[in-house]
Amino acid sequence: MSLHLTQIRLSFGGDEVLSDVSAIVRPRDRVALVGRNGAGKTSLLRIIAGELDPEGGTMSLTGGTRVALHDQRPPLRRGITLGEYVGEGAAAAAELEADLRRIERRMAEGDSGEATLRDYGVAQAAFERAGGYAWRSRLEGIARGLDKLGIEDFDDLDGIAPTSPPSAPPSGVDAGALMERISGVAAGVENDANAMTLGEHVVLGRPAEHMVLVKAGSSIGCGVLADGRLHRGSRGMAGDVSHAAVVDAPNVLCSCGRLGCLDAVAGGAAIVSALRAMGLEVGGTADVIEMARNAHPPMMRLLREAGARTGSVLATIVNFFNPDRLVIAGSLSGAEAFVAGVRSTIYDLCPPMLTDGLRISVSEAAARGASIGAAAAVLDRMLDAEAVDAALRAGRPLRGTRLI
Numbered sequence: 040m041s042l043h044l045t046q047i048r049l050s051f052g053g054d055e056v057l058s059d060v061s062a063i064v065r066p067r068d069r070v071a072l073v074g075r076n077g078a079g080k081t082s083l084l085r086i087i088a089g090e091l092d093p094e095g096g097t098m099s100l101t102g103g104t105r106v107a108l109h110d111q112r113p114p115l116r117r118g119i120t121l122g123e124y125v126g127e128g129a130a131a132a133a134e135l136e137a138d139l140r141r142i143e144r145r146m147a148e149g150d151s152g153e154a155t156l157r158d159y160g161v162a163q164a165a166f167e168r169a170g171g172y173a174w175r176s177r178l179e180g181i182a183r184g185l186d187k188l189g190i191e192d193f194d195d196l197d198g199i200a201p202t203s204p205p206s207a208p209p210s211g212v213d214a215g216a217l218m219e220r221i222s223g224v225a226a227g228v229e230n231d232a233n234a235m236t237l238g239e240h241v242v243l244g245r246p247a248e249h250m251v252l253v254k255a256g257s258s259i260g261c262g263v264l265a266d267g268r269l270h271r272g273s274r275g276m277a278g279d280v281s282h283a284a285v286v287d288a289p290n291v292l293c294s295c296g297r298l299g300c301l302d303a304v305a306g307g308a309a310i311v312s313a314l315r316a317m318g319l320e321v322g323g324t325a326d327v328i329e330m331a332r333n334a335h336p337p338m339m340r341l342l343r344e345a346g347a348r349t350g351s352v353l354a355t356i357v358n359f360f361n362p363d364r365l366v367i368a369g370s371l372s373g374a375e376a377f378v379a380g381v382r383s384t385i386y387d388l389c390p391p392m393l394t395d396g397l398r399i400s401v402s403e404a405a406a407r408g409a410s411i412g413a414a415a416a417v418l419d420r421m422l423d424a425e426a427v428d429a430a431l432r433a434g435r436p437l438r439g440t441r442l443i
C-alpha cells in the first residue's frame with residue numbers, strides 16, 4: 040500500500056484547517072500524526088478514509104487498499120467487544136472467508152456443479168487479494184498493540200468491553216496485572232489523588248496520621264489518610280469530592296448531569312470556561328496560573344471564589360473527619376488567591392477546636408508527589424507481611440500484585 044497526499048487544503052467556515060499538506064506513506068511505513076487539539080489531525084484522517092472531501096489538492100492510494108478509521112473515542116454505546124471493534128478493519132476478509140466456508144460446505148454435501156466450482160474459484164481469488172488467512176494474525180497483532188500488550192490468547196479480547204477511562208474504571212481489565220506482564224516488573228494502578236496523598240506522606244516524613252490532600256487541578260479530588268494508612272472506601276472511591284454539591288453555587292451543568300458540583304464550579308476547567316465567557320483567550324489551567332502571577336484582577340476574583348467553594352466542601356470533611364493536616368496540591372495550589380480562599384473558608388466554617396490542631400499547607404512533594412506515592416504503594420504491597428509470607432510459602436520470588 041502507498042498513499043500520496045499532494046497540497047491538501049481544507050477549511051471550516053472560513054477557518055483554514057489544512058493548507059498545503061503533502062505526504063507520502065510507503066509500504067510497511069508506520070506513521071504517527073502528532074499535533075495539538077484542533078490542528079486538523081482527525082480531518083486529515085477523515086479525508087484519507089474518504090469521509091471528507093478536501094477543497095483542494097489530490098490524494099491517491101494504491102488500488103485495492105482498504106482504509107479503516109477507528110475513532111479515538113471508544114465505541115461505548117455500541118455494545119461490541121474490543122475484538123469485534125478492532126476487527127472492523129478486516130470485515131471484508133472475514134466476510135470472504137465465511138463465503139468460502141459456505142461454498143466448501145456445499146461441495147462437501149456433494150455439490151460439484153460447474154457453477155459451484157466457479158463460485159469457489161472467484162471467492163478464493165478475492166479472499167487472497169484481501170490478504171487471505173493472514174487477516175486474523177494481523178488483526179491479533181494490531182489488537183496486541185504492536186505485540187507488546189502480552190495478551191496470550193486473542194480470545195482474551197472478546198471479554199473486554201471498550202470503556203472511557205476518565206469517567207469509569209475499565210470493566211473486565213486488570214490494568215495492573217496487564218502492566219506487570221508488559222513490563223516484567225511489579226506494577227499497580229492507583230487513583231492520582233491517592234498516589235499524591237501517599238507521596239506527600241512520604242515527603243513529610245510520615246508525621247501526619249489523619250491527613251486530607253485536595254488535588255485541585257483541572258478537576259478536584261481528594262485523598263484520605265486515616266491512622267497513617269490510605270483510606271479507599273468500599274469501592275475505592277473514598278475522597279472523590281468532585282461531584283459534591285456546593286451550597287449557593289451557580290447552576291453550572293456538570294459532566295455528571297447535575298448542577299453546581301464542585302468540579303463544575305471550582306475546578307481549573309471551570310475557571311478556564313468562566314474566563315472564556317468573559318472573552319479572554321485562555322488555553323488551559325497553566326495559563327490560569329500564569330495570569331494569576333501577573334495579578335490579573337478578574338482572575339484573582341475567580342481563583343478566590345473557586346478556593347472558597349473548595350474550602351466549603353473541605354470544611355464539611357474537616358468537621359466530620361478531624362484531620363491533623365490538610366494539604367492543598369495540584370496546579371491550582373500554585374495560585375495564592377486559591378489557597379487563601381480555601382484557608383479562610385475553612386477557618387470561617389470550622390470551630391476553633393478543630394482548626395487549632397489542624398495544619399493547612401501547600402504540597403511539599405508538589406509535582407513529584409504522585410510518582411513518589413505510586414512507588415511507595417508498590418513497595419508497601421510487595422513488602423507487606425502477608426505477601427512476603429505467601430511468597431516464601433510458594434517458594435517464588437517477590438512480585439508486586441495489583442493495588443486496587
Ligand SMILES: [Zn+2]
Nearest residue numbers: 282293295300
Ligand atoms: Zn457532577
